[in-house]
Amino acid sequence: MPIATVNPATGETLKTYDALGEEEIERRLATAEATFDTYRTTPYTERKRLLHRAADLLEADAQDIGRTMTVEMGKPVKQARAEAAKCAKAMRWYADHAEELLADEEPAKADVEDSGASRVLVRYRPLGPVLAVMPWNFPLWQVIRFAAPALMAGNVGLLKHASNVPQTALYLEDLFRRAGYPEGCFQTLLVGSGAIEDILRDPRIKAATLTGSEPAGRAVASVAGDEIKKTVLELGGSDPFVVMPSADIEQAARTAVTARVQNNGQSCIAAKRFIVHTDVFDAFAERFTENMKALTVGDPLDEGTDVGPVATEQGRDDLVELVDDAVESGATVLCGGELPDGDGWYYPPTVLADITPEMRIHHEETFGPVATLYRAADLDEAVAIANDSPFGLSSNVWTRDEAETDRFVRDLEAGGVFFNGMTASHPAYPFGGTKRSGYGRELSGHGIREFCNITTVWHGA
Incomplete structure (x- = not known):
């Protein structure tokens, strides 16, 4: 894929960039290594000041960078501005909490004495330059949720962003430069x-994090494994949205629409498979389909647009193939499902029912505004359908029954279980998945410690 801004609303190539040559890559790796040697000892007070400054700048830039993201990958501009605001919030959270999250820990006194020590500490030390391979769907947020904790921990970052969001990638480097970070702290x-x-095999790179597709994750993990380097992977998701009889059906159906079509349906943690108890299936399906039909599809720069285009032509083609395969295999189209005429890579909000395991869409991730509906006879079947997926990122469950709540928490194979609401990430809570959705955690204290050398400091008696 060329490094270029291609407007998905029109298909027009707006700007292209030359890839860095070997000499410039070498210069940047050397700069990262040299900068880390001094930045790692920067006091928390200074790291906090710098990250707060970057957050202030990002908030001031929200209008412009929001428009840039929309032009590059097609998300509705109001959602793009919200993404910028969310990034600033996370930056401030890590700026204010990193020191306490990485404070020295002291084991229990009895264990210290049992080990023959006078004092034992567990200290979190930075690893060094970390390579971040990031996707286009949340071109600011995916980067910031790595960069904010990494920088506060004393690491430095090198960003390999998706090739279709180069302007956003360059903005991020410039943002940290304008905030006053030393050259080499964050480079695109x-x-x-x-x-x-x-780049990953270079000994100056100490670890890597990737958010993206399963094939990309396999490629990075295999190289890092060969080099024995730490990785964190956040890959695909096909999150279940389970609705039980005790749920508020009206609220569940409204929330389900947002959970499915946020970011034009291109979110790893978007609800994709809607598993509904048979007692409330018809009522939910009717309301959900009506709400999906009511969405406004159009120019993502228009403030009234709910759903914009799919980010890439290939992405839309993949979506068309999945839907066509399902329909040919007997799926029922409740709304959408037909490719519109005109420019751009648009696809209508679509609801499919009567899904069977033989259909590709049953096991593959739909990265666009397409929902699949399943009927479950009881709780056991709902759990079975939910877990019948190679992915395990997050999950949504609608129930007011405490016994059902306990069962879903116990049995759902996912990195998160959200009750009576949609999955969302927050800087205070760990984020990540299981199975083919990856490993490791981002955000919270768990995320900031992923790229630390967890060091035991033992003092003899």
């Missing part, structure tokens, strides 16, 4: 995916 590498392996 405009390179193609073919350059990732050599």
Whole structure:
């Protein structure tokens, strides 16, 4: 894929960039290593000041960078501005909490004495330069949720962003520069995916984090494993949205629409499979379908647009193939399902019912505004359908029954279980998945410690 801004609302190529050459990549790696040697000892007070300054700048830039994101990947502009605000919030959260999250820990006195020590500490020390391979769907948020904790921990970052959001990638480097960070603390590498392996194998890179597709995760993890380097992976998701008889059906149906079509349906934690108890299936399906039909699809720069285009032509083609395969195999189209005429890579909000395991859409992730409906006879079947997926990122459950709540928490194979609301990420809570959705955690104290050398400091008696 060329490094270029291609407007998905029109298909027009607006700006192209040359990939960095080997000499410039080498210079940036050397700069990162040299900067880390001094930045790692920067006091928390200074790290906090710098990150707060970056958050202030991002908030001031929200209108402009929001428009840039919309033009590059098609998200509704009001959602783009909200993404910028969310990033500023996370930056401030880590600026204010990092020191306490990484404070020295002292084991129990009895264990210290039992080990023959006079004192024992567990200290969190930074690893060094970390490579971040990031996707286009949340081009600010995915980066900031890595960068904010990494920088507060004393690491430095090198960003290989998706090739279709180069302007956002360059903005991020400039943001940290304007905030006053030393050169080399955060650098954007405009390179193609073919350059990732050599960069990751470079001994100056100490770890890597990737958010993206399963194939991309496999590629990065295999190289990092060969080099024995730490990785955190957040990959695909096909999150279940389970509705039980005790749920508020009206509220569940309204929330289900947002949970499915946020970011034009291109979110790993978007609800994708709607598993509804048979007693309330018809009522939910009717309301949900009506709400999906009522969405406004159009120019993402228009403030009234609910759903914009799919970010890439290939992404839309993949979506068309999944829907067509399902329909040919017997799925019922409750709304949408037909490719519209005109420019841009639009696809209508679509609801499919009568899904069977033989259909590709049953096991593959739908990255666009397409929902699948399942009827469950009881709680056991709801759990079975929910877990019948290679992914395990998050999940949504609508129930007021405490016994059902306990059962879903116990049995759902996912990194999160959200009751009576939609999955959302927050800086205070760990984020990540299981199965083919990846491993490791971002955000919270768990996230900031992922790229730390957890060091035991033992003093003899």
